[in-house]
Amino acid sequence: DVKVTQSSRYLVKRTGEKVFLECVQDMDHENMFWYRQxxxxxxxxxxxxxxxKMKEKGDIPEGYSVSREKKERFSLILESASTNQTSMYLCASSLEREGYEQYFGPGTRLTVT
Amino acid sequence: LAKTTQPISMDSYEGQEVNITCSHNNIATNDYITWYQQFPSQGPRFIIQGYKTKVTNEVASLFIPADRKSSTLSLPRVSLSDTAVYYCLVVRGGSGGYNKLIFGAGTRLAVHP
Incomplete structure (x- = not known):
């Protein structure tokens, strides 16, 4: 069974903290994505x-960065967390570059206070 | 990409067949229709994808008429566990690059005992 896991289901951080969200997939997919909902x-x-080591900006990259040192792991970094970054963060991976069929992780609900 | 329109919500009862229709009037020749399902506090899950006529898998069927301006997701004999949000997406094929998956508001399906 295919699997995308995220490091935390719930996270509470303070304004200004640096936040790391980790995502790991076990499907040997080349393509990985970070969304917020x-x-x-x-x-x-x-x-x-x-x-x-490749990354592309999506629609809302401001305030975020990413790291992909290994094929199976894609990290999202909030350089200096702000309250407007309180959200559900979802990681996904896909086999095709076109991203037709994406496999999503369970999500991390981040609260910034 | 073609904009999709689907009902905001639907109600059904256990054991019934549910049909959710999505319109995509401006669909292009190389666009595919894709459906995702999302349960509360989880990431979306790919259900089915099609180009024309009918596609069936173990979860659902997808009906696409000849003009492809609409599609219908059919869930046979729903159970309470099918209560979720269902998203209809149009995905461009053959581009060789990433397709932005645009998740709209989706259709909230509530299955009642």
């Missing part, structure tokens, strides 16, 4: 990666 706004793409 907010009520009324749907899923919005933050960053994606086609390969190790």
């Amino acid at each position: 907010d009520p009324g706004l749907g899923l919005r793409l933050i960053y994606f990666s086609y390969d190790v």
Whole structure:
């Protein structure tokens, strides 16, 4: 069974802290994605990666960075957390670069106080 | 990409067949129709994808008429565990690059005992 795991289901951080969200997939997929999901706004793409050490900006990259040192791991970094980054963060991976069929992790609900 | 329109919510009862229709009037020749399911506090899950006519898998069927301007997701004999949000997406094929998955508001399906 395919699996995408995220390091935490719930996380509470203070404003200004540096936050790391980890995502690991066991399907040997080259393509990985980070989204945030907010009520009324749907899923919005933050960053994606086609390969190790490669990254591309999505729709809302400001305030975030990513790291892909190994094929199976894609990390999202909040350089200095702010309250408007309180959200559900979802990681996904796909076999095809086109991303037709994405496998999502369970999500991390981040609260920044 | 073609904009999709689907009902905001639907109600059904256990054992019934549920049909959720999505319109995508401006679908292009190389676009595919894809459906995802999302349970509360979980990431979306790929259900089915099709180009034309009918596609069936162990979870659902997807009906696409000849003009492809709409599609219908059919869930046979729903149970309480099918209560979820269902998203219809149009995904461009053959581009060789990433397709932005645009998750709209989706259809909230509530299955009642």
